[in-house]
Amino acid sequence: MTRLRRLAGVLAGLIIWEAVARGLPGSVLISGPVPMALHFYEHAGLITRAALETTSNAVPGFFWGNLVAVALAALVVVVPRTERVVAALALLVFCIPLIASGPILRVLYGPGDGPQIALAALAVYYTTFLAMLVGLRAVPQSWTDLMAVYGRGRFDTLIRVRARASLPYLFVGLQIAAPAAFLGAMIGEFTGAERGLGVLTLRAMRGLQIDATWTLATLTAVIAMIAYRFFGWLGQKLVGYRPVILLSAPGAKTARSLPARAAELVGITLLVLILWQVLMDGFGLNAFFAKRPADVALFLADAANREVLLSALGETLSFTLPGYLAGLLLGAGLAVLLVLSPPLSRAAMPVAIALRAVPIITTAPLLVLAFGRGAAGTVIIVAVMIFFPTLVACLQGLRQTPGQIFDVFNSYGAGRFRLLSAAQIPAMLPAFFASARMAVPSALLAVTTTEWLATGRGIGVLMALTSSTSNYNMLWSCVVALSVVAVIFYALVAMCERAVLRVYASEQVA
Amino acid sequence: MASASICCDAVSKRFGRTEAVAPFSATLAAGQTTALVGPSGCGKSTILRMIAGLEAPDTGTIRLGGESPKDLARRGALAMAFQDPSLLPWRTVRSNIALGAWLARRPAGNLDALISMVGLDGFADHRPAELSGGMRQRAAIARALISDPEVLLLDEPFGAVDMITRSRLNAELPPLWRARNATSVLVTHSVQEAVLIADRIIVLSPRPARIVADLPVDPACRDAGQDPGTPVFHDMTGKVLAALEGSM
Ligand SMILES: Nc1ncnc2c1ncn2[C@@H]1O[C@H](COP(=O)(O)OP(=O)(O)OP(=O)(O)O)[C@@H](O)[C@H]1O
Ligand SMILES: [Mg+2]
Numbered sequence: 001m002t003r004l005r006r007l008a009g010v011l012a013g014l015i016i017w018e019a020v021a022r023g024l025p026g027s028v029l030i031s032g033p034v035p036m037a038l039h040f041y042e043h044a045g046l047i048t049r050a051a052l053e054t055t056s057n058a059v060p061g062f063f064w065g066n067l068v069a070v071a072l073a074a075l076v077v078v079v080p081r082t083e084r085v086v087a088a089l090a091l092l093v094f095c096i097p098l099i100a101s102g103p104i105l106r107v108l109y110g111p112g113d114g115p116q117i118a119l120a121a122l123a124v125y126y127t128t129f130l131a132m133l134v135g136l137r138a139v140p141q142s143w144t145d146l147m148a149v150y151g152r153g154r155f156d157t158l159i160r161v162r163a164r165a166s167l168p169y170l171f172v173g174l175q176i177a178a179p180a181a182f183l184g185a186m187i188g189e190f191t192g193a194e195r196g197l198g199v200l201t202l203r204a205m206r207g208l209q210i211d212a213t214w215t216l217a218t219l220t221a222v223i224a225m226i227a228y229r230f231f232g233w234l235g236q237k238l239v240g241y242r243p244v245i246l247l248s249a250p251g252a253k254t255a256r257s258l259p260a261r262a263a264e265l266v267g268i269t270l271l272v273l274i275l276w277q278v279l280m281d282g283f284g285l286n287a288f289f290a291k292r293p294a295d296v297a298l299f300l301a302d303a304a305n306r307e308v309l310l311s312a313l314g315e316t317l318s319f320t321l322p323g324y325l326a327g328l329l330l331g332a333g334l335a336v337l338l339v340l341s342p343p344l345s346r347a348a349m350p351v352a353i354a355l356r357a358v359p360i361i362t363t364a365p366l367l368v369l370a371f372g373r374g375a376a377g378t379v380i381i382v383a384v385m386i387f388f389p390t391l392v393a394c395l396q397g398l399r400q401t402p403g404q405i406f407d408v409f410n411s412y413g414a415g416r417f418r419l420l421s422a423a424q425i426p427a428m429l430p431a432f433f434a435s436a437r438m439a440v441p442s443a444l445l446a447v448t449t450t451e452w453l454a455t456g457r458g459i460g461v462l463m464a465l466t467s468s469t470s471n472y473n474m475l476w477s478c479v480v481a482l483s484v485v486a487v488i489f490y491a492l493v494a495m496c497e498r499a500v501l502r503v504y505a506s507e508q509v510a
Numbered sequence: 511m512a513s514a515s516i517c518c519d520a521v522s523k524r525f526g527r528t529e530a531v532a533p534f535s536a537t538l539a540a541g542q543t544t545a546l547v548g549p550s551g552c553g554k555s556t557i558l559r560m561i562a563g564l565e566a567p568d569t570g571t572i573r574l575g576g577e578s579p580k581d582l583a584r585r586g587a588l589a590m591a592f593q594d595p596s597l598l599p600w601r602t603v604r605s606n607i608a609l610g611a612w613l614a615r616r617p618a619g620n621l622d623a624l625i626s627m628v629g630l631d632g633f634a635d636h637r638p639a640e641l642s643g644g645m646r647q648r649a650a651i652a653r654a655l656i657s658d659p660e661v662l663l664l665d666e667p668f669g670a671v672d673m674i675t676r677s678r679l680n681a682e683l684p685p686l687w688r689a690r691n692a693t694s695v696l697v698t699h700s701v702q703e704a705v706l707i708a709d710r711i712i713v714l715s716p717r718p719a720r721i722v723a724d725l726p727v728d729p730a731c732r733d734a735g736q737d738p739g740t741p742v743f744h745d746m747t748g749k750v751l752a753a754l755e756g757s758m
Binding site for chain 1: 559562563564580583584585586588589590592594596598600609610613614657663
């Protein structure tokens with residue numbers, strides 16, 4: 001019965017979609033299910049081969065990214081002293097937009113699948129790292145005491161106790177990672193591959209082929225959702241229960257003095273610069289395209305170069321900020337509205353979770369077609385990109401309100417509004433801020449990818465231009481600038497988070 | 511198995527501004543069972559955790575038969591049961607119990623006999639979630655016993671079960687560790703349980719823990735068994751209660 005009803009719902013949706021596509025005055029921009037099916041039928045071979053190609057890059061990237069993530073989390077748990085440095089480096093790499101690391105990897109690797117695989121790995125490792133860190137630590141103290149009572153060390157505890165206990169968390173991480181790996185592989189293809197769905201998307205969009213663009217975007221969404229569903233199913237099958245995890249960055253909970261934090265910042269910056277230099281030298285990479293810190297510093301010492309970079313960066317940020325704020329506020333706002341009607345929120349949850357898995361970025365060309373190359377299109381893409389993860393996180397956060405609190409409020413006959421403002425929204429705040437932090441790199445990724453693909457503005461297009469004209473100094477400078485902006489942006493959000501949570505959820509701040 | 515005496519020499523512990531244990535000295539004879547009783551939060555668990563080597567004392571030393579707790583732990587000669595049974599949910603009862611032997615690097619020879627001794631016949635292949643609270647505690651005690659420890663530490667192992675189950679566990683399980691001659695320390699809130707199980711009862715003051723009474727228990731109390739009305743049992747519980755109340 002429910003299955004029939006669901007099928008009927010899907011059918012109705014398709015019919016409405018088709019009607020809208022045909023009926024609206026903007027119908028030149030929207031393709032319906034029928035033309036999409038026709039397009040797919042005509043180019044089935046080409047599209048299938050491209051999809052297989054992209055998948056064949058996403059899978060090894062998924063594997064390596066998750067493997068590194070698990071290894072890093074295990075390292076931090078076995079040798080807690082490494083946590084600060086590992087977490088900072090992991091965060092930093094996560095903050096570099098994929099579309100920025102893409103061209104760099106492209107020049108370093110040359111042609112081939114390397115960059116796509118690497119980007120797929122980069123797209124997944126951070127969320128899995130966070131999930132595993134929570135999972136490996138989610139064991140009762142008495143279990144670790146038990147190991148210690150027999151003189152067993154951290155390594156035995158990791159193998160015998162933590163590894164198994166973290167499995168449910170691993171699957172939550174893998175589930176989020178599966179669509180992300182696909183997205184990473186596609187972004188790798190955007191930056192100059194020969195085959196794959198990303199290449200087809202790029203071509204369809206440049207040729208203003210509406211049906212082709214829509215078909216590819218829809219196909220990507222379907223594949224991402226299948227991957228997401230598959231790991232959800234596998235996790236359910238193998239470990240049964242699915243924990244709710246707040247993906248908040250580690251180490252953020254301990255308060256430290258300002259000088260200590262400043263010293264840490266300087267230390268990490270130095271470490272990054274050294275690692276950068278050592279990696280380039282260690283692999284003997286050609287100085288023509290593999291720029292070192294000194295090259296970038298020298299390049300940026302020239303005011304004219306700085307001028308170009310900063311004006312592009314400024315343009316990018318002017319799109320990022322409104323989109324970021326709009327996405328966060330709409331996501332949180334809708335979550336709050338939905339919670340006023342529990343049946344509605346129960347129904348919305350799976351839809352939101354499914355849409356969260358869609359790599360929105362691949363629809364960027366469509367949104368740009370629909371809303372134009374101006375600010376509106378880009379801002380909307382950023383907002384949509386952030387909207388669904390925020391909605392899901394906030395809905396989950398709202399559900400975290402302990403049952404007794406409801407009872408206490410109800411026993412006073414407190415109304416809906418009081419319950420919401422005094423109990424539920426404070427309970428939602430940690431989840432909201434966790435997703436606000438994770439949204440920083442997403443927002444920058446969305447803007448720069450849109451610029452690269454479609455709008456021809458901002459730092460995204462500057463990177464596209466410089467990588468095709470071999471202006472590698474500028475390319476590297478763009479990447480550095482974006483990373484610095486991302487880290488500062490992230491730190492600002494984290495500061496707001498601490499300030500707000502200190503008031504509303506002091507137990508979370510320590 | 512030879513057992514080790516426990517020597518605490520002026521051990522103390524503070525957590526930040528909280529002084530949990532004032533200098534505490536006691537020698538617990540090898541093979542004996544000693545009960546620590548005292549008001550909640552007085553530092554009983556902290557003392558036990560220091561004996562187990564889970565917490566380092568701020569001052570003083572602890573020797574277990576001449577060795578440090580860590581050395582004894584590394585030899586696999588230490589075992590502990592906690593208030594929550596802390597079984598690994600993905601392992602069966604049998605494999606949870608066998609874990610005790612694996613952890614201690616000792617053979618798990620008499621596994622099935624032990625399972626039946628703690629009264630878990632027929633449940634060896636069940637997972638902890640399928641057991642009642644009392645059965646989980648039986649499994650936890652069996653895990654502690656399987657390695658034949660020289661020192662056995664029990665932190666309110668029967669604290670989370672109902673009274674009737676508790677008195678059954680009190681009657682059935684202590685004979686098992688007595689028979690193995692382990693030097694045992696039992697932390698408990700129940701004066702009757704202490705009298706029933708222990709050879710000696712140390713009564714502690716409110717935090718920071720100091721010894722307010724150190725009472726040997728007449729073995730006749732154990733024989734009096736389940737009947738609290740027996741005069742010898744009644745006298746003993748009276749003495750412990752008086753010491754507890756006097757300290758507060
Ligand atoms: N890890 C810790 N960090 C900070 N304070 C602690 C810690 N462990 C214990 N304490 C404090 O030390 C004191 C003694 O605690 P302990 O757990 O030893 O008491 P207890 O006698 O076992 O209490 P209960 O009977 O309730 O189990 C308490 O005030 C407790 O708050
Ligand atoms: Mg205690």
